[in-house]
Amino acid sequence: MTPDEIFARCRSLIAEPPGSVASRWRAAHPGGRAVAVYPVWAPAEIIHAGGMLPLSLLGGGTSVELTHADARFQSFVCSIAKSTLELGFQGHVEGIDGFVFSNICDVARNLSAVYRRNFGDVVVEYLHLPQNSTSPAVVPYLASELRRVARAFEAAWGLKVTEPALAASIAAYNALRARLRALYALRAEAPHRITTPDFYAVLRAATLVPAEDAIEMLDPLLAALPAREGRPRDRLRVVVEGAFCEQPPLGLLEVLEDAGCYVVEDDFLLGWRWFRDDVPDHGNPFLALAAAYVNRALASSTRHESREHRADGLLEKVRRARADAVIFMPAKFCEPALFDYVLMKQGLDRAGVPYMTVEFEEKMWTFERTRNEIETFVESLMFE
Amino acid sequence: MAQPVTERQYQGIVHQRSRELMADWMGELARAEADGVTTGATMISGNCVELLRACHVLPMFPEVVALQNAIRHRSLPLILKAEQAGYSSDNCAYVKADVGLALDGGMGPGTPIPFPSIVVCNYVGCNVYVKWFEHLADISGSRLFMLDVPFARTDRLEDADVRYVVAQLEELIALCESLTGRRFDIDALRERLALSVRAQDGYARCKHLTKRRPAPFDAYFDSINMMGPINVLRGTVEAAEFFDAAVEEFERLAAEGRGPLSEERFRTVVEGPPPYPYYRSFRNLFTRWGAVAVQSTYSTVGGIWEFGFRHDPRRPLESIAEQMLYENLTNRSIVARYAQIKRYVEEWEADALVIHSIKSCRLFSAGQGDMREYFTRELGVPTLLVESDLEDPRYYAEAQIRNRVDAFFEALEHRRLVAAH
Numbered sequence: 096m097t098p099d100e101i102f103a104r105c106r107s108l109i110a111e112p113p114g115s116v117a118s119r120w121r122a123a124h125p126g127g128r129a130v131a132v133y134p135v136w137a138p139a140e141i142i143h144a145g146g147m148l149p150l151s152l153l154g155g156g157t158s159v160e161l162t163h164a165d166a167r168f169q170s171f172v173c174s175i176a177k178s179t180l181e182l183g184f185q186g187h188v189e190g191i192d193g194f195v196f197s198n199i200c201d202v203a204r205n206l207s208a209v210y211r212r213n214f215g216d217v218v219v220e221y222l223h224l225p226q227n228s229t230s231p232a233v234v235p236y237l238a239s240e241l242r243r244v245a246r247a248f249e250a251a252w253g254l255k256v257t258e259p260a261l262a263a264s265i266a267a268y269n270a271l272r273a274r275l276r277a278l279y280a281l282r283a284e285a286p287h288r289i290t291t292p293d294f295y296a297v298l299r300a301a302t303l304v305p306a307e308d309a310i311e312m313l314d315p316l317l318a319a320l321p322a323r324e325g326r327p328r329d330r331l332r333v334v335v336e337g338a339f340c341e342q343p344p345l346g347l348l349e350v351l352e353d354a355g356c357y358v359v360e361d362d363f364l365l366g367w368r369w370f371r372d373d374v375p376d377h378g379n380p381f382l383a384l385a386a387a388y389v390n391r392a393l394a395s396s397t398r399h400e401s402r403e404h405r406a407d408g409l410l411e412k413v414r415r416a417r418a419d420a421v422i423f424m425p426a427k428f429c430e431p432a433l434f435d436y437v438l439m440k441q442g443l444d445r446a447g448v449p450y451m452t453v454e455f456e457e458k459m460w461t462f463e464r465t466r467n468e469i470e471t472f473v474e475s476l477m478f479e
Numbered sequence: 480m481a482q483p484v485t486e487r488q489y490q491g492i493v494h495q496r497s498r499e500l501m502a503d504w505m506g507e508l509a510r511a512e513a514d515g516v517t518t519g520a521t522m523i524s525g526n527c528v529e530l531l532r533a534c535h536v537l538p539m540f541p542e543v544v545a546l547q548n549a550i551r552h553r554s555l556p557l558i559l560k561a562e563q564a565g566y567s568s569d570n571c572a573y574v575k576a577d578v579g580l581a582l583d584g585g586m587g588p589g590t591p592i593p594f595p596s597i598v599v600c601n602y603v604g605c606n607v608y609v610k611w612f613e614h615l616a617d618i619s620g621s622r623l624f625m626l627d628v629p630f631a632r633t634d635r636l637e638d639a640d641v642r643y644v645v646a647q648l649e650e651l652i653a654l655c656e657s658l659t660g661r662r663f664d665i666d667a668l669r670e671r672l673a674l675s676v677r678a679q680d681g682y683a684r685c686k687h688l689t690k691r692r693p694a695p696f697d698a699y700f701d702s703i704n705m706m707g708p709i710n711v712l713r714g715t716v717e718a719a720e721f722f723d724a725a726v727e728e729f730e731r732l733a734a735e736g737r738g739p740l741s742e743e744r745f746r747t748v749v750e751g752p753p754p755y756p757y758y759r760s761f762r763n764l765f766t767r768w769g770a771v772a773v774q775s776t777y778s779t780v781g782g783i784w785e786f787g788f789r790h791d792p793r794r795p796l797e798s799i800a801e802q803m804l805y806e807n808l809t810n811r812s813i814v815a816r817y818a819q820i821k822r823y824v825e826e827w828e829a830d831a832l833v834i835h836s837i838k839s840c841r842l843f844s845a846g847q848g849d850m851r852e853y854f855t856r857e858l859g860v861p862t863l864l865v866e867s868d869l870e871d872p873r874y875y876a877e878a879q880i881r882n883r884v885d886a887f888f889e890a891l892e893h894r895r896l897v898a899a900h
Contacts, residue, residue, distance in 0.1 A: 167849040169866065171838045176845070198630055200606050201842040208812035210847045212853075218688075219815055221812075224610055226602050227627035232646035239639035240629070252607065399609050404617075425567075430841065433567040434574075434610035438617060440565055 098323055101316050102293040105300035111180065118190030118426040120148045128252050130193040130218075133179065135397050136366035137195045137222060138384060140374075141245050143305060144264035144474065145160070145254040150365070151302035152194065153342050154178040156457045159185060167209060168202075171464035174457045178428035183214050187188035192220035193248065196208055198226075199340065199397040200431050218251045220244050226399040237385035239441075245381075247362055261380040265305040269373040274313040274383060275301065276368065279360070281317065281414045286332070287325040289347045295363055302367050329356075331473045336420045337363040337378040337436065341457050350462040351378050351422070355473035365395060372424045375418060396431035404437050406442020413448055415476035420476060421450040426457070449476055484769040485741045487497075493725045495697075500717055505590055508539050512593040517659045518553050520595040520615060525603035525628065525807035527799050529675050529714035529790070530648060533644040533668035534655035539595055540711055541615065544580065545573040547588035549755035549870045552617035559873055561705045571839040572870035574611045581618045594619035597658060599651065603628045604809035605842045623649055624660075628803045630809045636801060639667040644800035671714035672799075676789045681722020682709045683784040689730045689773045690827050692746075693738025695729040699749040699763045703740060710781035744769030745891060748823045750776045750816070750850070751835035751843050756872035764881055765833075768888040772833075774823035776816060779808040784818070813846050817853055824860055831861040831891060861894075863887040 096104070096218055102383070108116065117129035129184030130142045131152035139149035164180040182188050194217060196207035204221070211219040225233045245256035282289055297316065301309035335351070339362040351358060374387040391396060394408025413421060421443060425432035436452070443450050451472040453465055493565055511518045519536040521528070531538045531747040548554045558572050566575050566581060577586070586592045598621045600612035609625070626647050629640045652663045677896070689698045696756030697703075705725060710864070712718035734736075747765070749772045754761050759876035765772075780789075786804040805811060820832060832854050836844040847864060854860040865883050868874035 130833075160591045166850075167852065168846055169836060169838075169844060169848065172841065198606060201604075202845040204561075204604075204606070204630065204842070205846040208814040210815050212849070221630065221632040222631040223632060225627050225629075227625045227647060230627075230647055230650055232643050232650075233627070235644035236639060237631075241640075243633075243637070313600065359809060401623060401625060405613070427546050428569045430570060431610065433570050434614070436567070437565040438614065439860045 096315055098289070098316055098319050101312060102238075102296055103475045105296040105312070108303055109296055109299045110158075110159070113150060113188070113189040114182075114301070116150060117148060120188050122305075124148070128192040128246070128248075128254060130191060130195060131188065131191045132195045132366070133197070134175075134366055135197075135199050135395060136224065136353045136369045136388070137197060138241055138244070139306075139367070140261060140264040140268050140384060141241060141256055142195075142248070143267065144260040145245065145248050145446060147193075147248065147254060147255045148305060150191075151299070151364070152179060152188075152301070152409035153181050155187070155459055156342060157344065157460060159187065160430055168206075169215035171428055172202055173341055173426055175426065178215075178457065180206060180209065180315045183210060189296045191217065192437040193220065193251065195220045195244070197224050199224040199428075199462070218247065220247050224398065225389065228398075228400050228402060233389055234382065234386045235311055237388055238379070238381040240380050242383060242477050258380055259398040260383070262376060264306075265374050265384060266279065266376055269376070271301065271306040271309050271313075272368050272370060273373070274310055274317060275367075277317055278313065281320050283359045285321075285325070285327070286359055287327045288320050288323045291352050291390055291397045292345045294344070295348055298364050298367070302364055304370045317385055329477070330355050330357045331476055332359045332361065332416065332418045333421055334409070334412050334416060335363070335424050336421055336439065337396070337423050337425035337429070338431060338455070339432070343424060343455050344457060344459050347453075347455055347459060348461055348464065351469060355477070356469065358410045359418050360396070365393060369393060396435040404442065405444075409439050410442055410446055410448070419449070419470075421448060423450060423452040425452070427454055481678045482514060482742070484744065484767060486766050487737065487739055487741065491847070492728050493701075493704050496528050496721055496724060497707055499710060501707045504711060505587065505592070507537060509587060509590045509594045511537055517597070518593075518656075519597045519655075520596045520612070521599045521762045522601050522603065522605070522608050522612075522711045524600050524601070524602065524608070524780060524809035525803040526710065527626075527648065527803060528711065529671040529856060530651070530668060530799060530879060531599065531655070532714050533787070534652060534663055534669045535661050536597065536655050538676055539586070539592065541577045541586065542573060543711060544586050544588050544709070546755050548576050548580070550758055552756060553588070554756060554870050555872055558818070559620045562598070565800065571607045571611070572841055572868055573721060574607060574614065576870050578614060578618065581615065589631055595621050597621055597654070598623045599626060600624065600625045601628060601803065602694065602804055603807065604630060604811075605840075607840075607842070611687055613741060622654075623697060624654055625632045626651060631805050631815070636805050640804050641797060641800045644803060645796045647793065648796050648799060665795060668795045672790040672792040673717045674719045675714045676717060677719035678709055678713050678722045678794070679782070679784045679789050681719070681726050684726045685729050686774070686785040688733050691733045693736065693740070693743035694746070694773045695732035695738060696773050697739045697772050698778060700755065700758070700776040702778040703753075704777060706778060706781065709784075722805045737750070738771060740766060740769055740771055741769045742769045745792065745831060745888065746829045747831050747833050748772065748774045748820055748827065749835065750827045750847070752837055752869040753835065753841060754837070754867045754875050755865070755869055757875045759879070760877060761880070768884070770888065773827040773829055776808055776820060779819070784880070809842060813824045813850065817850060820850075820854070821858065824858075831887075835866040836866045838866070838874055839868050839870055861887070861891055
C-alpha cells in the first residue's frame with residue numbers, strides 16, 4: 096500500500112463508531128472480547144494477553160449529538176466525557192464488552208461510575224494508577240493492581256492472562272511503540288513528508304486494532320515515507336501540548352499547518368506510546384509493566400512525577416524536536432492540562448521559548464478565529 | 480405561605496467554642512516559624528492529621544484558608560490575581576484563591592501564616608489535590624510528599640491498597656523525623672487516635688441526633704462548626720472535649736424539642752459543598768421555607784463516622800490507612816455516594832434531596848445530573864439541583880437560585896396539601 100492509501104484507510108477507520116470496529120473484530124475472532132480504554136494510559140498488553148482486543152475510547156467528536164449525556168453531566172464538564180457517555184446511550188459502543196477508566200481526573204473518575212450504573216450489561220473496570228513516583232512500595236502495588244484487573248476479566252469472561260502470554264503481549268506492544276517512535280522521529284526530521292492530520296489519523300488508527308495489525312500498517316509507511324515527495328516550506332516548528340485526552344478535530348490540525356506550523360512533537364494519543372523505551376522482556380511481566388509505568392513513562396499532566404519538574408519534560412521535547420515554539424492546546428474544561436499550563440509556561444518563559452494557547456473542544460467546527468491567531472503568532476516569530 | 484419561619488438565633492457553645500478553637504489553631508500556625516514548630520500542609524479529605532501531630536508536625540489546611548477567605552468575601556481579588564498569573568477561569572477556584580495569596584508570599588485568612596515546612600499531599604480521591612500541592616510546593620519551595628491513596632474502586636477494602644498506604648505512612652514518618660529531629664513514638668500516635676475516637680464518637684452522636692423531629696441543628700449549615708474540629712483538630716484533647724460538649728448541648732436541645740428554626744417544615748438531605756461567598760444568603764433561601772438539612776454529604780468529606788467506623792489505636796497505621804482508603808466521602812465513587820444519600824433519606828426521614836452543584840469541584844459535581852435522575856426517577860425522591868460555586872462569587876446568581884428554590888418548595892408544599900386531602 097502507498098502512504099496515501101494507508102492514510103485513507105486510517106481516516107476511514109477512525110471515522111467509525113468504536114462499537115462497529117469492535118464488532119468486526121469479534122466477528123473474526125469468535126469467543127474474543129473487546130475492551131475499550133478511556134484516555135490516557137491503560138495496560139493494553141493485559142487485554143491483548145487475554146485474547147481480547149484493546150481499543151481506544153475517545154469520545155464522539157462531531158459524530159454524536161448530545162441528547163442524554165448533557166442531562167447527566169453539567170455544562171462545565173469537558174466534551175469528551177459527555178460524548179463518551181452519549182456513545183453508550185445511542186448504542187455506538189454495542190459490540191464492546193468492557194471498559195477501562197483510570198484516575199486521570201475527577202470527571203473521568205465519576206464517568207466511570209456513571210457508565211457502570213447506566214450500562215449494567217458490560218464490565219467497567221476502574222484502574223488506580225499511582226501518583227507516588229518514588230516510594231519503594233509503588234511498583235509492587237501497581238503490579239497487584241494490574242493483576243486485579245486481569246482477574247476481573249477472567250472472572251467476567253473466563254479469559255485468563257497468563258504470565259507467558261503477557262510477556263508476549265509486552266513484546267508485541269514494544270514493537271508497536273518502537274514503530275511509533277520511529278514515525279515521530281521521521282516526522283521531526285522531515286515534517287513536510289506527512290501532514291499533521293494524516294499523521295494523527297495513522298496514530299489514532301493504531302489504537303483501534305491489535306498491535307500486530309498496527310505494525311502491518313506502519314511498516315510499509317515507515318519504509319515509504321523517507322522517499323516521499325514533498326517540498327519543505329518555511330514554517331514554524333512547534334510542539335503541541337495539552338491534547339492528550341479529548342481529541343482535537345482534524346480541521347483544527349489542518350488549520351495549524353495552514354497557518355504556518357509544522358507540528359514536530361505532540362502529546363496526541365500519549366497512552367499508546369507511553370514508555371520512553373521498551374518495557375523489559377525478562378522477569379515477572381506484571382512487575383515489569385508496573386516498573387515501566389513508574390520509571391519509563393513520558394511526562395504527562397495526568398501522572399505526578401516528583402523526580403522532574405513539569406516544565407522540564409516539555410523543554411526536553413522542545414530541545415529534542417528542535418522546535419521553535421510551543422502551542423498549548425488544552426481542551427475546554429480540562430483541569431490537568433489547564434493547571435499544568437501555568438507551570439509549563441513559567442518554564443518556557445525562563446528558557447525563552449515562545450508559546451501560545453489554543454483552547455479547543457472536540458465539537459469545534461469553525462476555525463477562522465484560531466487560524467488568525469496562529470498566523471499572527473507565526474508571523475510575529477518568523478519575521479521578527 | 481403560612482406563618483413566616485424564623486431562625487433561632489443560635490449562638491451556643493458549639494458555635495462559640497468552634498470559633499475559639501479554630502482561631503487558636505490559626506494563631507499557632509502564625510507563630511509556628513517564630514516558635515520553631517514544623518508545619519505541614521495537608522488536605523481535608525481522608526487526612527492523617529493524628530499522624531502528623533504525633534510526628535510533631537502542626538497541620539495546616541489550604542482548603543480551610545480558601546474557604547475562610549471566601550466566607551469573609553475576600554476570595555475574588557485572590558482568584559483574579561491567580562488568573563492574571565495564567566490560571567484558567569475553568570480551574571478550581573479554591574486553588575486559585577490560595578495561589579493568589581501565596582503569590583504574595585504567604586498564607587492565612589486575615590492573619591498571615593508562613594509557608595509550610597512540608598507539603599503532604601494526601602491524594603484521596605481529588606485529582607486537583609495533586610495539582611494544588613504541586614503548585615503550592617513550587618511557589619513555596621516546600622518539600623512535597625505525595626501520599627497516594629488508591630481510589631475505592633471495588634466493593635471491599637483491598638489488602639494490597641492497605642499495605643501500599645501503610646508503607647507510604649512509614650516513609651512519611653521517617654521524613655518527619657528527619658525534618659523535626661524528633662523520634663516518632665507509636666504510643667504517642669495511639670494516644671492521639673484514642674482522643675480522635677472520642678471526637679469521632681461525639682461527631683457521630685451529634686449527626687444521629689438530627690434524626691429527631693425537629694433536628695436540633697442544621698446538618699449542612701451548622702455542621703461547619705463541627706467540621707473544623709473533626710477534620711483539623713482530631714487527635715487533640717481540645718477536639719475530644721469539644722465534641723463531649725457538643726453532644727451535651729444537642730441532646731439538651733433535642734430533649735427540649737428545639738431546632739434551628741421556629742418551625743421545621745421540610746427535612747432535606749443536602750449534597751455538595753456550600754457557596755461560601757454567599758453562605759448566609761444561601762441559608763436564608765431555605766430558612767424561609769422551614770427547610771432544615773437533617774444530613775449532608777459535605778460533612779463527611781473528611782470521614783464518614785456516623786456509620787460506625789473508628790480508628791483503632793491497637794492497629795494505628797492500618798486503621799489510618801483504612802480510613803483514608805474507604806471511610807470518607809471523597810475516595811468513594813459518585814454512585815457509592817448515591818447509596819450514602821439513599822440511606823440518609825431513609826433513616827433520617829428526609830422529604831427531599833437538595834444538590835448544590837459547584838463548578839470548582841468536579842469530584843463532587845461531575846455527574847450530579849445522573850444523581851438527580853436516580854433519585855427522582857428511580858426512587859421518587861423530590862430533588863432540587865442548583866448550581867454556583869464554593870469559592871468564586873461570580874458564579875452565584877441569587878435571583879435564579881432563589882426562583883428555583885422557591886418553585887421547588889412550593890411544589891413540595893402543594894404535594895403535601897394534596898396528599899393531606
